[in-house]
Amino acid sequence: MTGVDYGILSPTWAGGQAAELASDTAFVQAMLDTEAAWVRVQAAAGLCPEQEAEAVAAVSQAARYDLSELASKTPDGANALIPLLGMMRAQLAADGAPASAGRSLHRGATSQDIIDTALVLVLRRGILALRENLRTAAQGLAGLALEHRDTVCIARSLTQHALPTTFGYKAAAWLSSLLAAERQLGLVAESLPLQWGGAVGTLASLDQFLADHRAEDRTSAALSSALATELSLHDPQLPWHTNRQPIVQAGSALAGVIAALGTFGADVLTASRPEIAELNEPREAGKGGSSAMPQKQNPVRSVLLRNAAFSAPGLLSTLFTAAGTAVDERPDGGWHAEWPALRELLRLAVGAAEQAAVLAVGLQVNTAALDRNLRLGGDAVLSERLATVLAPVVTGGKPAIQQLVLRSLSDGVSLRELLRAEIPHDQLTDAQLDNLLDPAGYLGSAIRFTDAVLADYTNWKESWQSRN
Template identity: 45%
Template sequence: MTGDAHPLDPLAALGGDEASDDAVLAAMVDVERALLRAWGELEEVDVAAEAARLDAARLNAAALAEGNALHGNPVIALLAGLREQVPAEGPARDLLHRGATSQDVVDTALVLVVARSLPSIRHDLVTAGERLAELADRHVATLQVGRTLTQHAAPITFGTTAAGWLDGVTSAIDGLDRLSLPVQLGGSVGTGTAIALSAEGADAPDALRTALAAWLELDDPGRSWHTERTPILRIAAALTATVGAAGRIGAAVSELARSEVAEVAVGSGGASSAMPQKRNPVLPVLLVSAARRAPGALSVIAGALVAEDQRPAGAWHSEWPPLRELLVLALQSAAALSQLAAGLSVDVERMRDALDSQGGAAWAEPASALLARRDGPSAASAAVREALAAAESDHTSHLLDRLGLSRADLERTVFDRSSLIVDAAVARFRRVAEPGSRGEDRR
């Protein structure tokens, strides 16, 4: 009845098709096609026409599902279907999947799905980053109260807040750009011996792996990594960091958009089924939800590092669902963050009012620092504490007025620091995000 409505997954509407079942199946067929072409190069035979015939759309979905459950992985049933698409006569049928094992296909296909998803994630992160950079520049002199452990702490600007969010986005982009996306080709026990025997050369497995990587536009790791799972862990960690960076912004926006704070507003809010006046910050909520799910998926993949023998019983299999979950969460979080950043608005007056509340107590630290330079630390501390105590009973005067300090002088230093922080954050983002960077030209 519900079809693809995803009633318990609101993020699903924001994307993730790049990592769908169809996308994974297509990637496995592409791996087999590329391996066939690589064998054709190595054996100097023409298999281009036969390779082109391989088509995921012509496979029997029911047979694949049955075979997956029967054999514990999808490749055996996949091969049965692909062999039906290759002519019985000629070299292609013999070369299809030659020397490979199921893990070679699954690992390489999953990495290929990641590679095909990264441009979309990157695009949305860069789009969000551009908007955050714009907000940081625009509000470099918009005073805001900084909060630590939920309490008012010291003056900042919203420019530095946005710059901090931008730093997380920049780090996420940089982490994804630096990923190695390796093919897997080791054969039954990771040594490539069957490939070497088939091609009559000990170096044939390396040549075949290099050709496979070239056809798929993936990295050649120079080795098999059947039980050395750090390549998958690094991918999972980078995806988790991406989801976490978006979730951190979602959490911060949720707090700043609270009714009693209202320093920012989300472009469009969701309705409440019971309270007609509410406009819920849906995108921030969904970003936080995704960020809370991601570490659990990452922990499963980290657990798969403990891999016995030349192929472990269950550890390798346990990686598949959480890796895809992380990839989908990263796709959806990047899309949601882009939308959130585009619709975010700032209430400058609310920020100023919050900073000046409580008699300007948030200025205590910078006031102490300024007075200490003139009167010494002890005298400065005593003066500020006395002024704060007086302010507790009388909020009609400002802390800085009680201390005889110029608000303009202190604000100028806050603005100067804000300008430096914002400029550095924006410059770092521009370096990472610009066309021609590692992430743009690696494929």
């Protein structure tokens, strides 16, 4: 059908969980769920018959509505809820529901209540799937960190060979970033709030209804709390119509996940270049092919992680701009700008996590290439250590050793030979020099840090299991 967003230009999430979780249908269903839950709360409080709640529930199925028609009517009121209410009431009439059901529907609420709450519901459902994929990705990275805890390789700084490290520590760094992002996401997930304030955030209409029907014992505060419970959302005790912190906090958490996964993808892309060849994406049928070059196996999952990382900052900027320019009791345009930006951040995060889960579990590590590339820098990669340890026994101290390193690099002479010629054997034996030039002996706290991340992962995993 024309007009449907299948994600053809958004390969990070196209065809994955995000396509369904954050679709127009999912959002419309979330609005319907909110409206139906509100009538159920009213019925439970004795404010309308149970029959009305059942009637509204029956018409609260997205499949009953022509979403193309709904979309065409959306510009008329600048949001989709206004025409949707008309369509719901028409469906109630067609079903033979009592006329009072149409009045119980949306009672005391405003469009922003339903739309903000629906967005929060979409976020909650999407974050559940996102965190599951992050759990799988974390498991894969933890496995890499443990397996290669002692695998020595070169660390790069500003693209250049720097000092020895371990590949386990590289994987642990990816894992540490992912765990921090997931924890922040968890805090957001636990506090996703109901929006319920009525026309200008005062719930005046609902309070008036309760007063007119002598239902003062059933307060608007109690009804709002009951609705939050019904929808499994946090009850903030007051509306947040122009306090957009829940939105920017959710967007920031999603962007943080995308950034953590983007770093992972970028490192894999660099290391999988044929001239480096330290890493390879898992080979999968139908993945990574080229339309013109049959020999190519493109690292497509890493490319998609990087695509998400490039895309997210602009979307997050939109959320902060909208929050920072919110005015009056309902923002004029900024509120509307949040919807597509927040949804796309959710889509990118869910899609990126799906890609990262497969990549982390199946990543292939070429230890021979790691060793080869480490040796490309020669003894010079230990120059920091040499300058520190040998300064007392070399005339001229550190500057002299630095000159020897530069001479080795420029003249192609072995640094070991230059040092051997400069330092008498009685001050530095061959065995001592060999030890100083062993990359495995200059890892600092890399292994300790790796173990610390793995311990943190174990605690995180146990906490996850206890929650689920």
